[in-house]
Amino acid sequence: MGDKSDNNGFSTPETSKKRTIDETVSPTDCPAGEHVNAPEAVRRKESFSPLAANSEMQCITHDLTDLVKSAICSPEVMEAICAAVVPNLSVMFTTMLKPLNDKMDAQNKTLSTMSDKLLSQNNEIKQLKAQNTKLRSALADADQDIDALECRLDDMEQYSRRTSLRFHNVSVKYKPIRDSNTQTISESTSNATGSIQTSDSIQQKNDSSNSINHLDYDKIVVDLCNNVMNVNPPITEADIERSHPIGAARNGHFQLLCKFKDWKLKNRVFQHKKNFKTHRSDVFKVFVTEDLTRKRQMLVKQLEAARKDKMIDSHWTYDGRILFKRTSNSKVSQVRHIKDLNDILTELSTGSDNPWNNQNSSEASSDALLNPWKK
Structure with missing residues (x-):
């Protein structure tokens, strides 16, 4: 908008231009404080800054935040909030925690019961350990006593066998070696009984030795001692207290147990046991041992x-x-x-x-x- 000057040099401001009907606007379309037909405001360069407006808004917001904080943190406000909220929270938490508290109480009772039982079991275990230690000690002593008694019993049993010898692998078809009188055991037996016997009569059915009588066993022992073992001085049937087979015959052979009347005589016979080796063959495999x-x-x-x-x-x-x-x-x-x-x-x-x-x-x-x- 420009100024008009008259002849005298005075200038008057130019009036606003009238708008046409099309250019007119409603008062409601105009910002507050402006005339409907007011000319457009002339703004100078850099007369308005967005940064300045933002700074002013931040300051205002900061001030409001401080005001709200100070108001909330005031004792009066806090007391009012607590008075209104705490009772409700207490009731709510109590209701929520009641099932959990009940479970914890039940678990505490169970734990207390288990603790008592565990303590009782520990006491029982200690007592059982003490008893076990005593029993183990008593058992060890008993084992030693049993071993000692078994040894003594074995010694006594062996002492009762001290006059006995065992002749192994005696054939049920035993054929005695002729003695100095050129008489076999079977021949001497026939003379004593008045009947003739052969070595085949010694054999029983199924290769058993039960058919040989008591005199035959004694004579077999005499023949083995005198003619095989070469015992000197020779023994007689009177030196034998008892002779009999042990167990059943196996593969045509049996064990012959002989009990001598004298312990010294038994030892004298046993000292000649190595002489069996000179007569050993595929047929004759007799050997002698102590009766253990x-x-x-x-x-x-x-x-x-x-x-x-x-x-x-x-x-x-x-x-x-x-x-x-x-x-x-x-x-x-x-x-x-x-x-x-x-x-x-x-x-x-x-x-x-x-x-x-x-x-x-x-x-x-x-x-x-x-x-x-x-x-």
């Missing part, structure tokens, strides 16, 4: 297996005692119990240099073991 208890027979079998495995040099029996030597130059040792033998064989298998230096094997001189009654 079942327990000592098992010990001898184990020692024989150890000898075949070259773990020991030799083993033998004398008057019921089981003796062996590790090497030909080692001392004679005696075995009395199966446990002792197992310990000794275990040490031998591990290659121990001195397996006899323990309490399981009893050592003595050869003279003391072979002659226990020598003073």
